[in-house]
Amino acid sequence: MSHKNKYSISMKNLHMYNYLLEVKDERHADQVIIEAVPDLDQTMMIWLGDFNFPPEEQAELQKEIELYFKAQKISCIFKMGKRIQD
Numbered sequence: 308m309s310h311k312n313k314y315s316i317s318m319k320n321l322h323m324y325n326y327l328l329e330v331k332d333e334r335h336a337d338q339v340i341i342e343a344v345p346d347l348d349q350t351m352m353i354w355l356g357d358f359n360f361p362p363e364e365q366a367e368l369q370k371e372i373e374l375y376f377k378a379q380k381i382s383c384i385f386k387m388g389k390r391i392q393d
Contacts, residue, residue: 312371312374313332313367313371314330314331314332314368314371314372315329315330315331315332316328316329316330316331316371316372316375317329318341321340324342324343324345325340325341325342325343326340326341326342326343326351327339327340327341328340328341328353328372330358330360330368330372332360335359335360337357337358337359337360339353339354339357339358339390340357340390341353341354341390342390344384347382347384349380349381349382350381350382350383350384351376351381351382351383351384352383352384352386353372353383353384353385353386354385354386354387354388354389354390355368355369355385355386355387355388356386356387356388356389356390357389357390369385
């Protein structure tokens with residue numbers, strides 16, 4: 308049985324280590340800034356608090372983001388909270 312992705316995910320470089328990660332589903336769309344980790348080759352740092360998806364979807368969202376990056380041979384480090392604190 309194949310896994311059907313709930314989310315549509317894409318990424319583009321903004322400037323140097325900063326990337327824009329776009330995640331959409333049928334009801335929500337978010338664009339958040341993530342960062343390449345300079346000392347770790349092919350690794351992205353992602354702050355889960357930057358997403359405005361409902362908290363009960365966070366685990367599924369994280370799993371699909373991991374699968375997206377794994378397909379590109381990129382590792383992920385997930386952080387709780389926001390990238391920039393208010």
